[in-house]
Amino acid sequence: VLDNTQTSMGARLLRKWIEQPLTNIIKINERLDCVEELLNNYFLREELKSLFKDIYDIERLTGKLVCGSVNARDLLAIKNTIxxxxxxxKCLSKFSSKLFLRLKDQLDTMDDLFDLLEKSINLDPPLSVRETGIIRDGYNPEIDKLRKATKEGKNWLAKLEKREREATGIKSLKVGYNKVFGYYIEVTKSNLSLVPEGYIRKQTLVGGERYITEELKNYESMILNAEQRLQELEYDTFCIIREELAGHAHRLKQSAYSIAALDSLLSFAETSYKYGYTKPEISLGDELFIKDGRHPVVERSQKDEVFIPNDTNINCTNSMISIITGPNMAGKSTYMRQVALITIMAQIGCFVPAKKARIGLVDRVFTRIGASDDLSAGKSTFMVVMTEVAYILKNATNRSLLILDEVGRGTSTYDGLSIAWAVIEYIHKNIAARTLFATHYHELTCLDNMEGVKNYQVSVKERGEEIVFLRKIIPGETDKSYGIQVARLAGLPNSVISRAKNLLKDLEEKYSTYKQQAAAAMDSIESSNNSDEQISLDELNEKEAIRKLKSIDPNTVTPLEALNLLFSLKQKLG
Structure with a gap:
């Protein structure tokens, strides 16, 4: 989506910018100002695009130049680029942005190198540096002299062939050359009777004889010596030119970067113009506000339906953690990814797919999305997830953006719920980072009683037993996952769907009091959670409660029994 670069150098630099977003607000705004100026100057954009079409990859060519592996055509490419x-x-001088002016100053036109290559290298040189024809006429007098001698020698051979045909009457006579015998005169067997006495036989063939003459032998020495000397002198001259250019490699690299940076900024402007992106506001605060944000990739790939934009408003105080619930395929992951991408796009200096955006600087974006195992390392899917979460909790700061999708899945329900709950508590208490947390554990929605934690849901419209995904993120919580409806959309057999509905109904009736029990148990945990321990036994003064706790075998008790026990202890202890 972002790569509309015209050069290979620009494409590589653009990728580097995406992988290494800026954290310096001044540099970010400088890039944004450049993109804005390009966006407002259509004709200058088009002029730059046309000029970039003739730019070769001088960054790579400079590397070859330093290594001594360039050929004459590479030097010609460098000359054409310069x-x-x-x-x-001249185009850059028409802009006023500070970064453009710096790039203009860094762009060395290298007139001296252009003149050197213009005078020395042929316009159509051979591919190999060991062949003749590399050096231009007029650059080296010795080369011109040898080239003339070689050319005149070949003309003499052509005249010799014509003359001997007329003198002998052998119309098929020809003058040839090979590396073993050198130059020779070849006569077919049918014309051997016409061969003059001055011919010296050199080689017998199946269909004829090859001869030489004293005159031919003398010219052969002159021609071959001239060709060999010409080849050596051209190669030596080429090496001198190559070394001269290599001494200016730093100038070539500096200009290559200026071209790559300009190409990348031009690509940002083209993308922003094409897809209707807007300039974000960058601040040193902690607010992350996006109005009608869109996923830059998904909106381009959706052809059958309109992409639904969504708002985002999080900070490190009263709206720190957004707990997002909703069914599978509703768009939770897409929404969270688009927030991360918009943030990254803003901090690389590109306009963003939104009506309006205010981005408080982010030092890093941490994501825990998707599910995969690592068989080579012996890690299950759940272990991979836990490893990633552990890394995030250890390295995130209050200026980070955390994207967490379904933390806790891959293990038992209560284990996963407990881990997800504890992760949210840890982020809230120890990190205070802007966080988007998508989950199917609807019990986590009761955490909105913590300051800065808010619930959001993906809106869904029900039509009998079917559902329609509206893709809109709205405040509130949902208590349904619509798993069976999604399974129907996936094409599961009707018998499986029907059986699943019956089982779901039985399970909901059997555990109808679960939420009240879980909420009460979690309230108990919250009230006693003044330290890193979940429950302090010193605070339980009732001997009966202590005895009852000690009598429990944690290896045999079920998760539901444990929650019921916590609920009863809470009631006894007031």
């Missing part, structure tokens, strides 16, 4: 620099520099 030839575009004056026009590009």
């Amino acid at each position: 030839g575009c620099f004056p026009a590009i520099k």
Whole structure:
């Protein structure tokens, strides 16, 4: 989506910018100002795009130059690229942004190198540096002299062939050359009777004989020596030119970066113009406000339906953690990813897919999305998830953005719920980072009693037994996952769907009091959670309660029994 670069150098730098977003607000705004100026100057954009079409990858060519592996055509590519620099520099002088002015100053037109290559390298050089024809006429007098001698020698051979045909009457006579015998005169067997006495036989063939003459032998020595000397001199001259250019590699690299940076900024402007992106406001605060944000990739790939934009408003105080619930396929992961992508796009200096955006600087974006195992390392899916969460909790700061999707899945329901609950508590208490937390554990919605924790849901419209995903994130919570409806959409057999509905009904009736019990138990945990321990036995003064706790075998008690026990202890202890 973002890569509309015209050069290979620009594409590589753009990728680097995406992988390494800026955290310096001044540098970010400088890039944004450049993109805005390009966006408002259509004709200058088009002029730069046309100039970039003639730009070769001088970044890679400079590397080859330093290593001594360039050929004459590479030098010609460097010359043609340098030839575009004056026009590009003239374009840059029409802009007023600080970054553009710096890039203009860094762009060295290298007139001296252009003149050197213009005078020395042929416009159509051979591919191999060991062949002749690399050096241009007029650059080296010795090369010109040898080239003339070689050319005249070949003309003499052509005249010799014509002359001997007329003198002998052998119309099929020809003058040839091979590396073993050198130059020779070849006569077919049917014409051997016409061969003059001055011919010296050199080689017998199946269909004829090959001869030489004293005159041919003398010219052969002159021609071959001239060709060999010409080849050596051209190669030596080429190496001198190559070394001269290599001494200016730092100038080439600096100009290559200026071109790559300009190309990347031009790509941002093209993308923003094409898809209707807007300039974000970057601040040093902790607010992350997005109005009608869109996923830059998903909205481009959706052809059959309109992408539904969503708002985001989180900070590190009264709206720190957003707990998002909703059915599978409703768009929770897409929404969280788009928030992360918009943040990254803003901090690389690109406009963003939203009507309005205010981005408080983020030092890092941590994500825990998707599910995969690591068989080579012997890690299950759940272990991989826990490893990623552990890394996030250890390294995140209050300036980070955390994207957590279904933490706790892959193990038993109560284990997963407990881990997800504890992770949210830890982030709230120890990190205080802006967090989007998607989950199917609807019990976590009761955490909205903590300051800064808010519930959101993905709106869904029910039509009998079917559901329609509205893709809109709205305040509130949902107590349904619509798993069976999603399974129906996936094409599961009707018998499986029907059986699942019956089982769900039985389970809901059997555990109808679960939520009240779980909430009461969690309230008990909250009231006693003044330290890192979940429950302090010192606070339980009743001997009966202590005795009862000690009599329990944690290896045999079920999760539901444990919650019921906590509820009863809470009632006894007031």
